[in-house]
Amino acid sequence: MTELTVRTRTTPAGPVIELAGELDHASAPDVRALLPGLALGAGQQLVIDLSGITVCDSSGITVLLAARNHALAARAGIALAAVPARVSRIIHIVGLDRVFPTYATARAAEAAWAPPSAHP
Amino acid sequence: MTVRGRNHVTVTGRDGGPVVMLAHGFGCDQNMWRLVVPLLEQDFTVVLFDHVGAGRSDLSAWSRERYSSLEGYTEDVLEICHELALGPVTFVGHSVSAMMGVLAAARKPEAFAGLVLLAPSPCFVDDPATGYRGGFSAEDIDELLESLDANYLGWSGAMAPVIMGNPERPELGEELTNSFCRTDPDIARVFARVTFLSDNREDLAEVTVPTLVAQCSSDAIAPPEVGAFVQARIPGSRLVTLNATGHCPQLAAPEETAAAIADFARAGH
Amino acid sequence: MCPADGGDSGGDRAPGKQPGDDAAFAALLEDSAEDLYEHAPCGYLSTLLDGTIAKINTTLLDWLGHARGDVVGRRTFSDLLTAGGRLYHETHFAPLLRMQGEVSGIALELKAADGSRLPVLVTSTVKTGGDGQPLLIRTTVFDARDRRAYETELLRARREAEREREELKRLNATLQQTLLPPALVSVPGLNVAAHYHIASADKVGGDFYDLFPLTDGTWGLFLGDVCGKGATAAAITSLARYTLRAAAVYDPDPAAVLSNLNTVLNHEYNGTDPRFCTVVFGLLTPDADRDGFRITLASGGHPPALLIRADGSADFLPTPGGQLIGVLPDAHIATTTVRLDPGDTLLLHTDGLTEAHTAQLGDGDRYGDEALLDFVRALGPTTAAHTVAAVRDLLDTFGTGVDDDTAVLAISVPRPPSEEQQ
Incomplete structure (x- = not known):
């Protein structure tokens, strides 16, 4: 059984959470717990990099939703990066592909982010 | 689930030979017979099985109702005989299974060519009223249940590595682990009660098929007087005392045990 | 516990002094x-x-x-x-x-x-x-005196725990029962079958289904899956089930039913521990002229239903764009309408089935949508009872590979007796 590895890093665009392994019932609370500690300012963008995810069940979906709620509360944006095909399929079925902007890589997500000053 | 699957029935030996059915006692499974089987296979069709709850039997077939008395086990023996349809069998019952043989033969004598009662006891508990000495008191049986419990915690941990890590004897693999390590503690408790608290002294006189009582020369749980008692109560039965000591002659003295079984089974046909 | 203690009391054994160490070592050898x-x-x-x-x-x-x-x-x-x-x-x-x-x-x-x-x-x-x-x-x-005392205590605690676990299992089973209809109502001209597979006796699962009469001879049915397990999931399941029934009476339009459920759940659960469910709601209207039914399905982020036609063909019945229920203030609900003619079967399922681990494919591999579609295609043409029985057998072959609860609900329109004999 592979567990979940969580890494966070900060970029000018905002924090990036890198997840690898199994995002399920057992590991979901850990990720939710780290959300309040993220330095996420208004107008920034929270990126969740899913490139290493092997399993994502409905609890995993709640993590994405909790992250979205957290970002919205901070008046920040949210994006998913490097979504594996299997996760992408689940996100499509539950209709969240309309809710999360998705990029091929975390770098692409950062590049797509426009600083608040760019929006008058 | 078929009867064969339920009781993990194994049929081996000579096709069409006289049929010998070996029934294991409390605490083990059909592996108890592993040293005797090769000695019987030449001449006999050998039927082995696990009582429900033991060995590789189907645990889901176990129910407290059916297996809280020897009746349920006796039913199983008759069902196996019926399903295999091999004709009358020589039933060899070790320890508690000896009494299953007695009950089964009393109920359906035509299914049996004969009975071998190996280290039998019709009643393990003393009965002061009649002067019968089974060798144990009811409190002793409670102690056994405590022993079962005391080894319940350590059993899997202590036994499994020993059993699994036996490179010289790889044949003692999975089966033993199942038998000794995975015996459901609740099932073991119920079987222990059935084994040691049943009183089948009255049933002995009902046996009408040829019967051999084979006891060991010294047996801490089925002493010689008990063997003599069994022989005296079963009309026309014969008693042999094996040189083997202990309660499990099929392990301690497989040649002697197999010879006693074979001589009897051959004579019966 | 050192038995070799006598005879060397006079020995000078200052630390670091060679001869003294030798004496001690010699004493050991004499042991x-x-x-x-x-x-x-x-x-x-x-x-x-x-x-x-x-x-x-x-x-x-x-x-x-x-x-x-x-x-x-x-x-x-x-x-x-x-x-x-x-x-x-x-x-x-x-x-x-x-x-x-x-x-x-x-x-x-x-x-x-x-x-x-x-x-x-x-x-x-x-x-x-x-x-x-x-x-x-x-x-x-x-x-082993000390150890036995400790083990006795451990055994007592273990027994206690086992008793409590049994009690919990019983409670869970009872609770689960209350979340499902005791028996499916009978709908004239329609065959209905359902199965609920409990993956773990220790936790209440969050799948649910129901079929019930509405006004004017129409019928409502739903099947859904609340994320998570245990007490919270059971509470949401209960809320979802009763809300769906009430909402269907209020306005039976399937999209409206799910929108109303979304509003209720969204008010109730949000924030750092969002809870959602995925649901399919269907409104069944008998089509008296043609011995069939019209069914309008609304999906809130739920895996698509499977439609097995009388001619044996089968396919998913997609409702693209439907979003999960309970977390988005204005979740999009997608609907589709199909006719069910004699011989047609509609199967609703939760993803416990498609997410089951299969032994054949090795660790980590799930059964999947494609395999389910192939399985259903092999069944067609079929009936509700036969389909549910087949899925049940399929779940049995997965054994412990089914790690989430699974609900299936199937409806089929019987063929006229004349055709059935062919």
Whole structure:
């Protein structure tokens, strides 16, 4: 059984959470717990990099939703990066592909982010 | 689930030979017979099985109702005989299974060519009223249940590595682990009660098929007087005392045990 | 416990001083094998194959309060045990020792001369001769008084825990029952079948379904899956189930039913622990002219239904764009309408089925949508009862691979009797 590895890093665009392994019932609370500690300012963008995810069940979906709620509360944006095909399929079925902007890589997500000053 | 699957029935030996059915006692499974089987296979069709709850039997077939008395086990023996349809069998019952043989033969004598009662006891508990000495008191049986419990915690941990890590004897693999390590503690408790608290002294006189009582020369749980008692109560039965000591002659003295079984089974046909 | 303590009290053993260390080492060497055996901190005995004690060390004799002459050649190991222990020894210990040549760490009780009992842990090995024949049995006996007290407590706690777990299972089963209809109502002109597979008896799952009458001869049905397990999931399941029934009475339009459910759940659960469910809601309207039904399905992020036609063809019935229920303030609900003619079967399922681990594919691989579609295609043409029975068998073949609860609900329109005979 592979567990979940969580890494966070900060970029000018905002924090990036890198997840690898199994995002399920057992590991979901850990990720939710780290959300309040993220330095996420208004107008920034929270990126969740899913490139290493092997399993994502409905609890995993709640993590994405909790992250979205957290970002919205901070008046920040949210994006998913490097979504594996299997996760992408689940996100499509539950209709969240309309809710999360998705990029091929975390770098692409950062590049797509426009600083608040760019929006008058 | 078929009867064969339920009781993990194994049929081996000579096709069409006289049929010998070996029934294991409390605490083990059909592996108890592993040293005797090769000695019987030449001449006999050998039927082995696990009582429900033991060995590789189907645990889901176990129910407290059916297996809280020897009746349920006796039913199983008759069902196996019926399903295999091999004709009358020589039933060899070790320890508690000896009494299953007695009950089964009393109920359906035509299914049996004969009975071998190996280290039998019709009643393990003393009965002061009649002067019968089974060798144990009811409190002793409670102690056994405590022993079962005391080894319940350590059993899997202590036994499994020993059993699994036996490179010289790889044949003692999975089966033993199942038998000794995975015996459901609740099932073991119920079987222990059935084994040691049943009183089948009255049933002995009902046996009408040829019967051999084979006891060991010294047996801490089925002493010689008990063997003599069994022989005296079963009309026309014969008693042999094996040189083997202990309660499990099929392990301690497989040649002697197999010879006693074979001589009897051959004579019966 | 160091028995070699006498005779060296005068020795000067200042730290670092060579001669003193030598003296101590020499004293150790004088600790003869004989003394090690006799006064070892554990009991030792050797028995013949029939159990007769041939050799026993002083430690064990002291524990038991027996004289050597009363034991050696006169008693068996079994005689030293309590009666219950003897039964255990003869039915478990001795056969196992015979079969594998070694038994370790078995808990037994010894009976001392004064009648007291000593809990011990016993390990035995069979010593064999050059020809592999067993010669004798060597046994070590460890004092286990403290350990036994601890184990007794552990056993008591374990029993207690097992009892409570049984109780919890019972409660869970009861709760689960209340979340499902006791029996499906019968709909004239429609065959209905359902199955609920419980993956774990320890936790209440979050799948649900129902089928119930609405006004004007129409019928409502739904099947859904609340994320998570346990008490919170059960509470949401209950809320979802009753809200769906009430909402369907209020406005039976399937999209409206799910929108109303979304509003209710969204008010109730949000924030850092969002809870959602995925649901399919269907409104069934009999089509008297053609012996069939029209069904409008609304999906809130739920896996698509499967439609198996009378001609045996089968496919998913997609409702793209429907979003999960309960977290987005204005979740998009997608609808689709199909006709069910005689011989047609509609199957709704939760993803416990498609997410099941399958042994054939190896660890980590799930059954998947494609396999389910193939499975259903092989069934067609079929009926509701047959489809549910087949899925049930399929779940059985997965065994423990089904790690989430699974609900399936199927409806089919019977063929006219004349066709059925063909």
